Amino acid sequence: MWLRYGIDQDKTLVSIEDVPRGKTQLRCPYCNGELTAKKGKRKEHHFAHTNETCREVSRSDRLLPTLPLYDNFNIWLTGKELKQLKDLWERYGVNDRGISVKEVPSILIREKLLEHNPYRYGGEYQFTKLGKIPVGALSLMLFNQVQEPLLIERLQELEKNVQVAYLNDSPTFNECLRDLQIYQAEFRKILSNTLYYLQIDTSGGNTIYKIGVTRRDIETRVAEIKNDLASHFENFSIKVLGTWPHRGNVEKYFKHRYSFFNVTIIGNLTEYYNFFTPEDAKAVLRDLRRMQAKGLSPIEVDILEGKPSQIEQLIADNERAERRSQAIKTGMERAKNWGQNVGRPSVSESPEEFLGKPSSQRIIAALHEGLSLRQAAEKADVAVNTVRKVKALLNT
DNA sequence: GTGATAAGCACCCCTCCAAT
DNA sequence: ATTGGAGGGGTGCTTATCAC
DSSP states (O other), rough: OOOOOETTTTTTTEEEGSSOSEEEEETTTTOOEEEEEOOSSOOOOOOEESSSOOOHHHHHTOOOOOOOSSSSSTOOOOOHHHHHHHHHHHHHHGTOOOBBBBGGHHHHTTTTEEETTTOOBBBEEOHHHHHHHTTSOOOOOOOOOOHHHHHHHHHHHHHHHHHHHTTTTTTTHHHHHHHHHHHHHHHHHHHHHHEEEEEEETTOOOEEEEEEEEEOOOOHHHHHHHHHHHHTOSSEEEEEEEEEOOOOTHHHHHHHHHHHGOOOOOOTTTOOOOOHHHHHHHHHHHHHSOOOOOOHHHHHHHTTTTOOOOHHHHHHHHHHHHHHHHHHHHHHHHHHHHTTOSOOOOOOOHHHHHHHSSSHHHHHHHHHOOOOOHHHHHTTSSSSHHHHHHHHHTTT
């Protein structure tokens, strides 16, 4: 798993997409080591440590925080299990036929990719919504339904980790906090992206389609695409078939689901699709249009605005209080060194003032009755030592 | 003005000791 | 067993200053 974020001097996360390739001024969020941006043509763009990779990033038993079902649709299956699943899909799922118990690997049930349905004809097992995702069979609308709760669930899990690590003063606190912040940044990115789908008609009578995401307005993006395509087509027109704000999460799944129709025009222009029949093209567009407009939940609004989570707010408040406390302490220390009196000034009550107090008067009365110190203290509702003090002053 | 720290002080609670 | 004396530890109020 690649590291996709570094931190700048202001301690804010910076995405690999926002820096040029080569050595950077950014630091590793986990170990503070220097980072080099690796932005080549073959591998996914990522940061590498300029020197030695730190333990937190290189640890193989630990995954960097990633959005569930965002760019890995094999879920957690091994190659063999994935093959079994695809095989079952080909033989049963495609035709919506039930799968008999003999054919069902228990791991696929445990992971909720297949489920039991006693009303089915033939076999009593069928694909779940989740199970259809690895084979790209789930509609875009249902994909959203499956992914959205998982996104929130994972966010809350990471917040919980931070909270536990913070309260226990755990050595993994920094790691947990970075995990959360990276996840928030990724979450924010998909929410702030608008999914768009374009139809491109060329003068040769060909029609191709393009899926993509942008954070800018669609006109700007279309102008840019026009520019890209100008070197490959002489005459063409672009029609925006739809835009779906806050649906950046769908882009990768779309590519996964429709990879069969994917065509590469040239070089890096890879997000284009060519359908063999008009029906195919219509089905894809229908699939997209069945997605309702994305309404943001309060949690998603907070993420989109970059608002810190409750636990981060608490940590920030505590840190601010600590800084202030230190500032006050040093200020008072400095004042003391200047000869300034710090603290309560030593002024003492005169014996007359003390004896004049109502409580002292009550004590004197009790003592005159011949009561013991404890009895007098009890009667005057004061401490034994106060009675003693009064008595001592009376005797001077 | 608010909230924090420093220091003095009164007070409380408790223990120990010795005298009664 | 009761009482007075001495003193340590802890709490909380008071009064001061400091940073923001």
